Amino acid sequence: MIGPIERYSSTARKKRANFIGTRAFRVVLIAFALYLIVSRLLVSTFRIESVSMQPGLDPADRVIVSSISYGPRIPFSNARFPGLARPERGDLVIVQPPFLEERSTLSRILEPVAAFFTLQKATLHRDLYGGRVNSYMVKRVIGLPGDTVRMKDYRLSIKARGSSGFVVEDQVVPVRFRTRVDLSAPGWSSSLPFSGSSEEIVLKDDEYFVLGDNRPESSDSRSWGPISGSRILGKVIFRYWPPRSFGKL
Numbered sequence: 001m002i003g004p005i006e007r008y009s010s011t012a013r014k015k016r017a018n019f020i021g022t023r024a025f026r027v028v029l030i031a032f033a034l035y036l037i038v039s040r041l042l043v044s045t046f047r048i049e050s051v052s053m054q055p056g057l058d059p060a061d062r063v064i065v066s067s068i069s070y071g072p073r074i075p076f077s078n079a080r081f082p083g084l085a086r087p088e089r090g091d092l093v094i095v096q097p098p099f100l101e102e103r104s105t106l107s108r109i110l111e112p113v114a115a116f117f118t119l120q121k122a123t124l125h126r127d128l129y130g131g132r133v134n135s136y137m138v139k140r141v142i143g144l145p146g147d148t149v150r151m152k153d154y155r156l157s158i159k160a161r162g163s164s165g166f167v168v169e170d171q172v173v174p175v176r177f178r179t180r181v182d183l184s185a186p187g188w189s190s191s192l193p194f195s196g197s198s199e200e201i202v203l204k205d206d207e208y209f210v211l212g213d214n215r216p217e218s219s220d221s222r223s224w225g226p227i228s229g230s231r232i233l234g235k236v237i238f239r240y241w242p243p244r245s246f247g248k249l
Helices: 004-041 105-117
Strands: 043-047 062-066 092-095 137-143 148-152 155-159 198-202 207-211 232-241
Touching: 004 043, 004 105, 043 232, 137 155
Parallel strands: none
Antiparallel strands: 043 062, 062 232, 092 137, 092 232, 137 207, 148 155, 148 198
């Protein structure tokens, strides 16, 4: 027979467990809400996944991205608030490449949940074989809306809107950065996407031409074309890892 003391003890334990569980759930919910607000409206972090931005950025480097620079995204939506500025030549940016389809409403809801609970290591994007696809890339803005651009030997030449002739990128990009322009393998055709040459492209009013600093080993606008401003999600402003490379970008 269970006495009143035992019943009271069992009830107290259940109440205490329910209280702890409810409190833990509230803490997680508040933390997730803060994560959404900060990452979507202010700043977020990003891990470099490829060699396409060498020598400036290496795989496993971690950077801080300003979400507010070009217009923060409204959580669970493709809509954006007005930004502080528009992308400029030389800006390091986070882009969503155009070969990724626009996400469904359910995907937009679940993607930040997966990122939050896995410390941004998981994504819902998968390739045809079910492998993980990184849904964001770091690139550098070189061509602006209205420009006419062409490439030779991995160097972009630009004719800005209203200009009479082409100039090489070094003359119009105000940011100083190093690029890798090693020649492709012998016999590599200049007509292939990752070659050092490309035909003239006229950028539309909301199109940007973005490139990796490691030109021979970058998937960028040479292969998937210019991108719209809506696919530029933020400006890379700071590197916080590794400690030896800590500083402004």
